Amino acid sequence: MITHAVPRLALTPGEPAGIGPDLCVLLAQRAPMADIVAIADPAVLRSRAAQLGLPLDIVEYSAAEARTPVAAGSLKVLPVQLAKPVDAGRLDPANAGYVLDTLATAATACLNGEFDALVTGPVHKGVINDAGYPFSGHTEFLAGFCGAAQPVMMLETDGLRVALVTTHVRLRDVCAAITQPRLESVLTVLHDDLTQRFGIRRPRILVCGLNPHAGEDGHLGDEEITVIQPVIQRLRAAGMELAGPLPADTLFTPKYLAQCDAVLSMYHDQGLPVLKHLGFGNAVNITLGLPFVRTSVDHGTALELAGTRRAGVSSLEYAVRSAIQLSGTKPPSAARR
Secondary structure, three states: OOOOOOOEEEEEOOOOOOOHHHHHHHHHOOOOOOEEEEEEOHHHHHHHHHHHOOOOEEEEOOOOOOOOOOOOOEEEEEEOOOOOOOEOOEOOHHHHHHHHHHHHHHHHHHHOOOOOEEEEOOOOHHHHHHOOOOOOOHHHHHHHHHOOOOOEEEEEEOOEEEEEOOOOOOHHHHHHHOOHHHHHHHHHHHHHHHHHOOOOOOOEEEEEOOOHHHHOOOEOEOHHHHHHHHHHHHHHHOOOEEEEEEOHHHHOOHHHHOOOOEEEEOOHHHHHHHHHHHHOOOEEEEEEOOOOEEEEOOOOOOHHHOOOOOOOOHHHHHHHHHHHHHOOOOOOOHHHO
8 A cells, every 4th residue: 555645756857858848748737646746947847838838837846745736737846957958859968967966866855755756757878978977777877876786677568577687788798797696686676576566476477598599408509508597497496486598589479478477588679679569658667676666658868859749648657657556565675685
């Protein structure tokens, strides 16, 4: 059960030149699902609302006030100031620090219990790195900020959950990144969160192989034999329900998916294209292994759509609904990490 009658969610729009501010404005037009607080510069939200031709009444957030959703057409905002004014669709490295400040502000408030969950809009990794900040994504940033030992990126849509062993890693670096300790840690976090956050008593997890045909008994690569199988055997002995390593080209078929609660993919573009083909725009990105709930949209900044009113808000709505549902569950014990 949710601790409070009304859940309070932090919402970070992400890259200010992208569609994140548009999505916040569009979400504000709908009947509120929770006490949602955007952590952003009010000026960029007002500007984008005017560009979209939509009403937006900014209500300054106060933590001391009751958890009360505002009316449609309004949005609570915890102000964080931009470094420079924003033009929709035009990146500016000067505002990269602002993006990270909104995330740090939100994460701090979640850790303090001020918010029940964090919902994030899309960021542009390239411009953040161009500004001199080492940044590979929300998952890694939030884990580092919170001191989480093993974050796990998982996307969910109706009928499918796909988690990743490696996230935003160059393909040529994937093999070296998949080690027995990492794989065991990821599987443990995935299993624990499915059990404790999603309420699945005995999660059934399908584990992809790394190589074509899951290595063909070592003829197409031996990582299945030397890394993946030993971990699966140890964790099965500890009570987890795991199947694999299975060839990724046949795993994502009804025969197998009907028997599982989640798929563990070895790398980003092994599993996510299948999930996004199934549910793009109606999927949510969930970070497992954090001390608080974090959900996100399943798409990027779409700079070409910023300010055009052509951006779809369905993935953000899905992320908000998921955050509300997950925030009512007990987080996995840090001791299991």
